[in-house]
Amino acid sequence: MTMAFGYIRRSSYKQQDNNSVEIQKSHIIKFANKKGLTVPEEFIVIEDVTSAFKKRASQRKELMRLKSLMIETKIANVIFYEESRMDRTAYTFVLDFYRPLKAELPDIAIYTTNSEEPFNPENEQNKIAFLLHRQESEIKSDRAVGNLIAHLESGEKNRPGSKVPYGYDQVKNILYPNEHAEVVMFIYYLHSWGVSMNKIATSLNEAEVLSPSGKAWRSSTIENILKNPVYTGTLHWEVQKSKEKKSYKFPDNHEPLIDNHLKQISEINVDLQKNFGRLDTPFLFLNKLSCSDCRNLLTSQNGSTKRNGVHYSYQYYVCKCCNYKIEIEDLHKQLLPDIFKHIQSFNTNAELNEASKAHLSSMNHFIQDNIENHKKKIDKARAKGCIAEEEGDTELKQLADNLVLRLESTVDDLRLYSDAVNELSGSFESGDFLLRFSICLNAKLSITEKRLMILYFVQDVTISPVKAPRIYFSENLFEQLLPLDKLPKQ
Secondary structure (H helix, E strand, O other): OEEOEEEEEEOOHHHHHOOHHHHHHHHHHHHHHHHOEEOOHHHEEEEEOOOOOOOOHHHOHHHHHHHHHHHHHOOOEEEEOOHHHHOOOOOHHHHHHHHHHHHHOOOOEEEEOOOOOOOOOOOHHHHHHHHHHHHHHHHHHHHHHHHHHHHHHOOOOOOOOOOOOOOEEEEOOEEEEOOOHHHHHHHHHHHHOOOOHHHHHHHHHHOOOOOOOOOOOOHHHHHHHHHOHHHHOOEEEEEEEOOEEEEEEEOOOOOOOOOHHHHHHHHHHHHHHHHHOOOOOOOOOOOOEEEOOOOOEOEEEEEEEEEOOEEEEEEEEEEOOOOEEEEHHHHHHHHHHHHHHHHHHHOOOHHHHHHHHHHHHHHHHHHHHHHHHHHHHHHHHHHHHHHHHHOOOHHHHHHHHHHHHHHHHHHHHHHHHHHHHHHHHHHHHHOHHHHHHHHHHOOOOOHHHHHHHHHHHEEEEEEEOOEEEEEEEOOOOOOOOOOHHHOOOO
């Protein structure tokens, strides 16, 4: 008998609860028997939870794998359940799958279980079928978006239908933490101490913890979890309808797995890495160490050699202007004890505490003043827009409307920044912010933990060959963590 492949596509998570795969498979096997074709179990390719409307054919991994298998095995027959399993874009299946295969396998025969004849892209009936499936998908998409917007604007607390986030179970549209919640908290905790997403994924894989897909963890999976506001108890939706994007946010919607403080710390660490370089570098004082003679930053020099089969590593801080270098281990042993002692005493230093609180308070006042100023500008712009509309000046009306949108966007950004400041202020007042450092000092610290403590608490270190190193601690802890130039551009 002639061999053939089978292709099955399940388009959404909702279909995982029905028999979509089994139904498609039984129809494909039945059709193959009728045609005198054999479709072994290992020749059935399943594309799971993949839309053929939102993704063109070349973006569907299993479909592209099927194409490669057909070329490799020279098997030119493949059976689909129906045209909607092939494509819902109306054209990409032909461009990305059919024509490249036709060039390699001239006798290619693509069947659907509802037609006796092989698929022909020039056949008017096939063209109409593709167009009808696309139109059906567009109607469903518009209806789904409309229903979602109506649900969100109704202010109901329960979630609209969607994939349940990892770490939660959903009961009657309400999220409840499950046995994976601790994994999510572990991910956030590691990231708050500068551990990279790739290293977090590696740690989970080494511990044989399964990912949300039941497979190995990848850095992209970690990133999706870290970016999802659902873990702070907030339901957040962004809905694209035509050219307009609507955003809906419902705080305190369900039990959070992590607090906003931990999420804020992680975001601060990302900014610190942008400003001062890698967090996992052995050069703990990178971009924090200056020459006390020329005032230039010392750079890093990493060298190694091998003698008698033994590997030797040489790492130095180098002043290129004054032409000297300092071995990093000696410097670290000299400086770190004083830095850790300073961190331990920070809690009891009233002057430093007050300076940090005052900075956070002044920042919040500054932000609130900006918000009020922007609100006044919005009112003026709207007033001018109304006058322009009454006078029939459509160009001025459009300009006023655009200005209102820009100002409202800035107000939203300012409010987000204000939330971040309030979150840090609350954690600092409660002692949680400094407690995490005190607890860590009692354990063996990793490179990233030491590096972060330096970036948080040390303003600068000066050194030269003839002068002892001098540490300048940050008088205001949050001045470099939340600088005013980080405020949204106005």
